[in-house]
Amino acid sequence: MAWHDVSDGGPLLIRESPLESARFGCAVQRLTVPTGSGSGYSISAVREAVAGSPGDVIVLRYPAEHVGWFAELTTLGRTAVLADCLVYWRLRVGEGRTPEPSRDLRTTTSVAPTAVRELVSDIFASYGNHYMANPLFEAAKALAGYREWALRSATEGRCLALRSRSEREGEGEPRLLALATLEDTVDGSPTEILLAGVVSGAQGRGLYAHLLKAVEDRTRARGGKEVVISTQGHNTRVQRAWARYGFEPVQALLTVHLIRSRLLRGPER
Known part of the structure; x- marks a missing residue:
């Protein structure tokens, strides 16, 4: 979801x-639940939507x-599980x-699928994402989802x-140190950084700021005016890096998993 979503109240x-x-x-x-002054949604609209859902898990996000x-x-x-504050x-x-x-350092837009998977596996192996709050979701499968997400962006x-x-690494190839995947359009919407990070063996060397600069340069070249990025509220380390670079906080969304309670019960005896 883009941070700047608005709605006509439908x-x-x-x-x-x-x-x-x-x-x-x-x-x-x-x-x-869309954000912005024009959204005008109440909890009754959420209640109505949830009542008609056949889903096992509803991942709900709404303004904090x-x-x-x-x-x-x-x-x-x-069963309502508070999963994160984004x-x-x-x-x-x-x-x-x-x-x-x-x-x-050199910036590249050409990254092989194998390299994308390896980078994401390294960077996000211990990331406390919202899936981890749900006992139905396995950590390894959540990480696989991040790899698939990054691979789609790369392709x-x-x-x-x-x-x-x-x-250098295998067969003399320059070593990959950091990765960012993006969502952007040509309609003037902000460029959104979906995933970004530095590999574990290269952290603490100031590389993250170079990665942010590469994104800012790309956005400028495409005529964009803003870059947005998000993380869980507990991830204060990366938020300090954003603040040092010049980012400012603009919005917070709560994530709640609404789970069919019978799925959380143990096997009947």
Whole structure:
């Protein structure tokens, strides 16, 4: 979901999530309450949408300012699991506090599928994402989903990586040090960083700022005006890096998994 979504106040619609359903072996649906001054949704609209859902798990996201909604969600006949608080940050292109250029780094948009999978597996192996709150979802399958997500971005040309000119790996190839996958359009919407990180063996060397600069440069070249990025609220380390670079916090969304309670019961004796 893009952070800047707005709505005309029509009915909330639950979307099927076939990839997640296949991955986790249960019927997963998504329900996102749009944000913005024009949305005007209440908990009653959520209640109505949930009541008609046949899904096993509904991944619900809504603006965090609705602090009273979670108590209401516990009365909908499902088990409500508070999964995360997703925080969004924004950078106005041209305002980034860019690092000094490095002769050892090169930005590339061509990353082999095998390399994408390896990078994501390394960078996000221990990332505390919202799937981890749900006992029905296995951590290994969630990580596989991140790999698939990144691979789709790479095959569509929406991927940036940093290579080292001096460090080499298998068969003399320059070593890949960092990866960012993106979502952007040509209609003036912000470029959204979907996944971004530095490989574990290269962290602490200031490379993340170079990765953000590569995204900002790409956005500028495409005529974009803003870059947005999000993470779970607990991930304060990366949020400090965003603040140092020039990003500012703009929005928070709560994620709640609404689970059919019978799925959480142990086998009957």
